[in-house]
Amino acid sequence: MRPGGRRYRTVIAVLAILLVASVLVAVAAGSVGISPLTTVRLVAWKFGLADRPYVPVSTEVILFQLRLPRVILAVIVGLALAIAGTLFQGLFRNPLADPAIVGVSSGAALGAIAVIVAGGGALFGGLGVSLAAFVGGMVTATFVYRLARVGPAVNVATLLLAGIAVAAVISAVMSLVMSFAGEEIRSIYFWLLGGLSARGWSAVEVVGPLILLGSAGAVLLIRDLNLVSLGEERAAQLGMDVDRFKWQAVALGALLAGAAVSVAGVIGFVGLMTPHVMRLVVGADHRRLLPAVLLAGPVFLVLADLVARVVIAPQELPLGAVTALVGGPFFLYLLRRERGRASSRA
Amino acid sequence: MPEPALALVDVTCGYGTSTVLHRVSLEVGRGEVVGLVGPNGSGKTTLVRVASRALRPAEGIVRVGGLDPYAVAPRQAARMVAVVPQDVAATFSFTVLEMALMGRTPYLSAFGGGSQEDWARARAAMVATGVQHLADRCVDELSGGEQRRVVLAQALAQGAPLMLLDEPTTHLDFRHVLDVLAIVRHLAERDGTAVLAIHHDLNVAAATCDRLIAIDHGRVVATGSPEEVVTADLLREVYGVEADVTTDASTGRPAVHLTVPTEPAARLGRRAHVIGGAGRGARIMRILAEAGYDVSVGVLHASDTDANAAERLNLLRVSVPPFSQVDREAEDAVSPLMREADLLVVCDAPFGPGNVANLRLALEAARAGVPTLLLEQVPIEERDFTGGEAAELWSNLRLHARSVRTYEEVVFELR
Numbered sequence: 155m156r157p158g159g160r161r162y163r164t165v166i167a168v169l170a171i172l173l174v175a176s177v178l179v180a181v182a183a184g185s186v187g188i189s190p191l192t193t194v195r196l197v198a199w200k201f202g203l204a205d206r207p208y209v210p211v212s213t214e215v216i217l218f219q220l221r222l223p224r225v226i227l228a229v230i231v232g233l234a235l236a237i238a239g240t241l242f243q244g245l246f247r248n249p250l251a252d253p254a255i256v257g258v259s260s261g262a263a264l265g266a267i268a269v270i271v272a273g274g275g276a277l278f279g280g281l282g283v284s285l286a287a288f289v290g291g292m293v294t295a296t297f298v299y300r301l302a303r304v305g306p307a308v309n310v311a312t313l314l315l316a317g318i319a320v321a322a323v324i325s326a327v328m329s330l331v332m333s334f335a336g337e338e339i340r341s342i343y344f345w346l347l348g349g350l351s352a353r354g355w356s357a358v359e360v361v362g363p364l365i366l367l368g369s370a371g372a373v374l375l376i377r378d379l380n381l382v383s384l385g386e387e388r389a390a391q392l393g394m395d396v397d398r399f400k401w402q403a404v405a406l407g408a409l410l411a412g413a414a415v416s417v418a419g420v421i422g423f424v425g426l427m428t429p430h431v432m433r434l435v436v437g438a439d440h441r442r443l444l445p446a447v448l449l450a451g452p453v454f455l456v457l458a459d460l461v462a463r464v465v466i467a468p469q470e471l472p473l474g475a476v477t478a479l480v481g482g483p484f485f486l487y488l489l490r491r492e493r494g495r496a497s498s499r500a
Numbered sequence: 501m502p503e504p505a506l507a508l509v510d511v512t513c514g515y516g517t518s519t520v521l522h523r524v525s526l527e528v529g530r531g532e533v534v535g536l537v538g539p540n541g542s543g544k545t546t547l548v549r550v551a552s553r554a555l556r557p558a559e560g561i562v563r564v565g566g567l568d569p570y571a572v573a574p575r576q577a578a579r580m581v582a583v584v585p586q587d588v589a590a591t592f593s594f595t596v597l598e599m600a601l602m603g604r605t606p607y608l609s610a611f612g613g614g615s616q617e618d619w620a621r622a623r624a625a626m627v628a629t630g631v632q633h634l635a636d637r638c639v640d641e642l643s644g645g646e647q648r649r650v651v652l653a654q655a656l657a658q659g660a661p662l663m664l665l666d667e668p669t670t671h672l673d674f675r676h677v678l679d680v681l682a683i684v685r686h687l688a689e690r691d692g693t694a695v696l697a698i699h700h701d702l703n704v705a706a707a708t709c710d711r712l713i714a715i716d717h718g719r720v721v722a723t724g725s726p727e728e729v730v731t732a733d734l735l736r737e738v739y740g741v742e743a744d745v746t747t748d749a750s751t752g753r754p755a756v757h758l759t760v761p762t763e764p765a766a767r768l769g770r771r772a773h774v775i776g777g778a779g780r781g782a783r784i785m786r787i788l789a790e791a792g793y794d795v796s797v798g799v800l801h802a803s804d805t806d807a808n809a810a811e812r813l814n815l816l817r818v819s820v821p822p823f824s825q826v827d828r829e830a831e832d833a834v835s836p837l838m839r840e841a842d843l844l845v846v847c848d849a850p851f852g853p854g855n856v857a858n859l860r861l862a863l864e865a866a867r868a869g870v871p872t873l874l875l876e877q878v879p880i881e882e883r884d885f886t887g888g889e890a891a892e893l894w895s896n897l898r899l900h901a902r903s904v905r906t907y908e909e910v911v912f913e914l915r
Contacts, residue, residue, distance in 0.1 A: 377605075377608070380594070380602070381602060381605060384602070387549075387554050387585070388585060390553070390554060390574055391552055391553075391554070391578065391582070391583040391585070392578055392602055392603065392605045392606070392654070392658070393574050393575045393576075393577070393578025393579070393605045393606030393658075394574060394575075394605060395573065395574045395575070396574070437593040438593050439593060439594060439598070
C-alpha cells in the first residue's frame with residue numbers, strides 16, 4: 155500500500171471518524187445522558203463559536219468537569235501507549251515488544267505504590283503519586299538502558315533481557331512494599347489495574363504537553379524506524395546514526411509510557427496490540443503506520459474506558475482488565491486470520 | 501600520488517577475546533575491481549565490516565579515500581563507502597523505489613522526502629540494476645535475484661567512491677551472476693568506483709577481478725593478479741583441496757577444476773579397460789573406478805582431456821605423444837589390457853587415422869569373448885575421420901558388443 159494509496163486514505167478516514175464517534179459516544183454515556191448534539195453545541199459555545207444552548211447547568215458541569223476530561227485523558231493516554239509501543243516494536247524489531255519492556259511500567263508502579271504506602275498521595279495537590287510514578291518509570295528505563303550499554307553501543311538483545319530482569323526484581327520489591335500496606339491496598343490494586351476515574355483536568359494539563367511532545371518526537375523518528383527495520387548494521391551502512399536513534403527511541407518511549415502510567419496506572423495491551431493490528435492493516439512502513447496508530451490508540455482506549463464505566467455502573471471495572479479482556483481475543487482472531495491468509499497466499 | 505580508495509594498514513581486530521584479523525594490510529585503488537577470496541571463516545566478512553565502519557579495529561589504520569571512517573559521522577561515512585551485504589532480509593514491505601531512495605539517506609535532510617537529485621539518483625540506480633520496471637512492487641514479493649539487485653541499487657544510489665560487496669553472486673543463477681558482475685564492472689570503468697568484492701567462487705573471482713587478495717586465518721596469504729593468486733598451491737594450502745588450475749580458453753584467466761576424490765567402496769578384483777578420447781571417456785572411467793574396477797585406459801594422446809582425467813583418477817594408461825599415430829609399441833602395451841579385461845568399454849570418441857587402431861584391437865578382444873559395451877550417444881558417422889574405416893569397425897563391433905546410450909545404462913550393466 156502506497157502512502158497516498160486510496161485504501162490507505164480510506165483506512166485513515168475510517169479511523170478518524172471512529173475517533174470522533176467514540177469520543178461523542180463516550181461523552182454521551184453515563185448516569186445522565188448527554189446527546190452528541192448537545193456536546194457539540196456546548197463545546198462550540200465554550201470556544202465562543204455559538205450561543206449557549208438551553209441545557210441545565212448540571213449537564214454543563216457533568217460534561218466539562220467529569221466526562222470531557224476523562225475522555226480526553228483516555229485519548230492522550232491511548233495515544234501515548236500506542237506510540238510508545240510502536241517505538242519499542244520498531245527499536246527491537248519485535249512485534250511483541252511493548253512499553254513494559256524496558257521496565258518503565260514496573261518502575262512507575264513501584265514509585266506510585268511506594269508513595270501510596272508512605273501516605274504521600276496527597277502531595278503536590280494530589281499529583282504526588284503521578285509524580286512518583288513518572289520518576290520511577292524514567293529512573294528504571296535509564297537504569298536498564300545503562301545496563302545494556304557498552305561504550306556508545308547498545309545491544310538490543312541485552313536491553314530486552316535487562317528490562318525483563320529488572321522488571322522481575324522490581325515486582326518482587328513491589329510485593330514486599332505491598333505486604334506493609336494496610337487499608338491502602340485497595341487503591342494500590344486499583345492503580346495496578348489501571349483506571350481513569352476522577353482525574354479531572356489537572357491530569358490532562360500535566361501529562362498532555364509531555365505526551366504531545368513525545369508524539370512529535372516520534373514523528374521525527376519515522377525515517378529512522380524504517381531504516382532500522384532493515385537491520386541495525388544495514389541502517390548504519392546507509393548512513394543512519396543507530397546509537398543516537400536507540401537513545402532517542404528509548405527516551406521518547408519511556409517518556410510517553412511513563413506519562414501515561416503516571417496518570418492512568420498500568421494499562422496493558424494498548425501498546426502491544428495497537429501497532430501490531432495497524433501493521434496488519436496498513437503494513438510495516440512507519441510513514442503509514444504511525445498516523446494509523448496515532449488514531450487507533452485513542453479509539454481503543456476511549457472505547458475500553460467506556461466499557462469499564464458502563465458495564466456494572468455505577469461501579470467501575472479496572473480499565474487494564476478491560477483492555478486485556480477485549481484486546482486479547484480480538485488480537486488472537488486477527489493473528490489467526492492473518493496466518494490463514496499468509497498460508498493461502500503461499 | 502592520490503590516496504587509495506581503501507587502505508588498511510596492519511589492521512588487527514576481532515570479536516570479544518577472539519582475534520579474527522591479524523595485521524592485515526591492503527589497498528584498493530580508484531576504478532579497480534579487487535576480489536577477496538579465502539575459505540569459510542577466514543575473516544573475509546570481518547574485513548568488509550572493518551572497512552565499512554561496522555567494526556572498529558583493535559589496532560591498525562583504516563582509510564577510505566584518505567579519511568578515517570571511524571572519525572566521521574555515520575552520514576559522512578555512508579557517502580564514502582557503500583556496502584552490499586550478503587544476506588537481505590525479505591520481511592519488509594517497502595517498494596523497490598523506496599528501497600532505492602533509502603540509499604540516499606546520507607544526503608537527506610531531517611525533514612522532507614528528498615531533492616530532485618535524490619530521486620534522479622535513485623531512479624538511475626534502478627535503471628543500472630534493471631529493476632526500474634519493478635519500482636512500485638513490494639520487495640517481499642520479488643524473487644531472490646531481484647531482491648539482490650534491489651539492494652545493489654540501494655548501494656549504487658549512495659554514490660560512494662568505494663563499494664564493498666559481500667558475496668554478491670551467491671544464490672543467484674548464471675544469468676543474474678553475469679548481470680551483477682557486469683554492473684559492478686561498469687561502475688568501476690565508468691565512475692572510477694573502487695570495488696572490493698568477497699567471492700566464494702574462485703572462478704568467478706578470477707574471471708571478473710583485476711586483482712585478488714586471498715586471506716586465510718585472518719592473514720593475507722596471497723595478493724596479485726588472478727594468475728598469481730589462483731594456483732594449485734594456494735588451493736592445496738589454503739583450501740586443502742587438490743585441484744587442477746588451467747587457463748580458461750575464453751577468458752585467458754585461471755580456472756579451477758574440482759573433482760570429488762574417488763573412494764571405491766570395495767575393490768572388486770575385476771579389471772575394466774576404457775577406450776576414450778576427447779573427453780568422452782572421463783565419465784565412464786569415473787563410474788567404473790567408483791564401482792570398484794581396476795581401470796586401464798588407452799591408447800590416448802598424452803594431452804587429451806581423457807588422459808588428464810585418467811591421471812587425476814590415477815588410472816593405468818597407455819598413451820602416445822600428441823598428434824602421433826598409435827604405434828606398434830603402444831598396441832603391444834594395450835592389447836593385453838583389452839584382452840584380459842573383465843569388461844571393455846568403447847566410448848563414442850572421435851576416431852581418426854591416429855587412434856583407429858583402438859577399434860581394431862577392441863574388435864579382436866570382443867571377438868575373443870571379452871564382454872564389451874559400446875557407448876553410442878554420438879552417431880559414428882559424425883566422428884569418423886578415417887573415411888569409413890572407423891564406421892565399418894564400429895558396425896562390426898556392434899555384432900559382438902552391447903550398445904548403451906546413457907550412463908545410467910552403463911551403471912545398470914555393471915550390476
